[in-house]
Amino acid sequence: MSQWFVPGPVPVSEKTQNACAGEMVSHRSTPFRELYAECTQRLQRVFGTSGYVFSITGSGTLANEAAVANLLPNTKALFLVNGEFGERFYQAAKIYNPDAQAFTIEDGLGLNVERVKDVIDAQMPQWVCLVQNETATGVTNDVKGIAAYAKSKGAKVLVDAVSSLGGIEFRMDEWGVDACTSASQKSLGAPPGLAFVALNEAAMAHIEAQQRIPTYGLNLKTYKKFHLKNETPYTPCLPTFYGLRQALRELEADGLENRWRMHADAAQLARTAIAECGFENFAEDGFESDTITAFLPGDARVEAIKKAMASKGIQIAGGQGKWKGKMLRIAHIGPEETRHMDACVTALRNVVQNAQAEVLVA
Ligand SMILES: Cc1ncc(COP(=O)(O)O)c(C=O)c1O
Numbered sequence: 001m002s003q004w005f006v007p008g009p010v011p012v013s014e015k016t017q018n019a020c021a022g023e024m025v026s027h028r029s030t031p032f033r034e035l036y037a038e039c040t041q042r043l044q045r046v047f048g049t050s051g052y053v054f055s056i057t058g059s060g061t062l063a064n065e066a067a068v069a070n071l072l073p074n075t076k077a078l079f080l081v082n083g084e085f086g087e088r089f090y091q092a093a094k095i096y097n098p099d100a101q102a103f104t105i106e107d108g109l110g111l112n113v114e115r116v117k118d119v120i121d122a123q124m125p126q127w128v129c130l131v132q133n134e135t136a137t138g139v140t141n142d143v144k145g146i147a148a149y150a151k152s153k154g155a156k157v158l159v160d161a162v163s164s165l166g167g168i169e170f171r172m173d174e175w176g177v178d179a180c181t182s183a184s185q186k187s188l189g190a191p192p193g194l195a196f197v198a199l200n201e202a203a204m205a206h207i208e209a210q211q212r213i214p215t216y217g218l219n220l221k222t223y224k225k226f227h228l229k230n231e232t233p234y235t236p237c238l239p240t241f242y243g244l245r246q247a248l249r250e251l252e253a254d255g256l257e258n259r260w261r262m263h264a265d266a267a268q269l270a271r272t273a274i275a276e277c278g279f280e281n282f283a284e285d286g287f288e289s290d291t292i293t294a295f296l297p298g299d300a301r302v303e304a305i306k307k308a309m310a311s312k313g314i315q316i317a318g319g320q321g322k323w324k325g326k327m328l329r330i331a332h333i334g335p336e337e338t339r340h341m342d343a344c345v346t347a348l349r350n351v352v353q354n355a356q357a358e359v360l361v362a
Pocket of ligand 1: 008134163183
């Protein structure tokens with residue numbers, strides 16, 4: 001069987017996998033309400049919020065779409081972009097708010113206050129929006145610092161934490177983040193099928209003040225109405241809810257901060273291995289992601305390394321968008337990938353340094 005070191009869907013624990021076979025019950029029943037309530041309370045602790053966490057059946061893209069459709073129409077929104085997922089977030093927003101602006105820096109560089117201060121000062125947006133962990137390039141942005149600066153300028157903050165929540169430090173209320181999105185199938189170690197939008201009271205009030213929400217199925221006013229009864233408005237992805245509950249129980253049994261540490265340790269193994277193999281981390285120093293490590297091994301080697309790793313049963317990811325065919329990415333996201341990182345880096349060292357020299361010639 002293959003071992004997967006890709007940025008999701010991630011492998012899940014056996015108990016989580018088995019939990020997905022739970023009974024199919026009505027989402028207007030007590031068992032579902034209990035399931036929903038437990039998942040919501042546990043998710044609040046992972047987001048670090050006492051606010052709302054809505055669970056939407058779908059993937060991270062849908063959570064982002066729900067966030068921008070409900071929060072950003074008729075506002076002055078500024079997106080801080082440093083890669084494919086930041087760009088997609090911005091493109092989704094432009095559908096609901098054609099005036100949304102983007103400030104883009106080079107892929108691989110990290111976003112911090114120093115780099116975004118001037119554009120925030122110049123534009124004075126009502127919302128500052130960014131991705132915490134740019135999965136396409138393995139870069140983690142300084143959400144804490146940027147949120148504090150945006151707040152000091154009177155802006156609200158929307159963060160995509162799709163590939164960081166549960167794996168990289170994130171403290172929604174403490175850092176002053178008003179709205180945040182994520183998904184089940186990455187650092188939380190749950191199956192795919194659920195996406196989350198977390199909102200504080202100010203963000204919810206902002207939505208409730210809107211006359212018209214330009215979406216039916218993703219209208220978060222409707223989600224709130226049902227949320228207050230521990231229900232979803234529409235048919236939920238029940239197998240994933242069962243899997244999520246088990247994955248969140250396991251997360252809390254390990255401890256959230258321990259999980260962050262596990263990701264940091266696995267990331268360190270990946271970074272050391274790629275350096276020993278003669279490659280450079282694509283991420284700028286100080287912004288290296290703890291859930292994904294990207295590197296450029298030389299175009300001719302990309303497919304050869306991936307194939308040689310696969311022949312050892314180790315699956316890693318290639319590049320996305322403009323980095324397709326140029327980049328390799330080793331994910332260490334979720335509890336199973338982080339625990340098995342040794343196998344991945346051992347295979348990489350073998351492939352690159354020893355026996356397989358001949359496969360590296362394109
Ligand atoms: C940072 C980030 N945002 C959004 C998404 C989109 O998520 P999904 O593929 O679940 O729709 C991804 C997926 O990898 C991601 O990494």
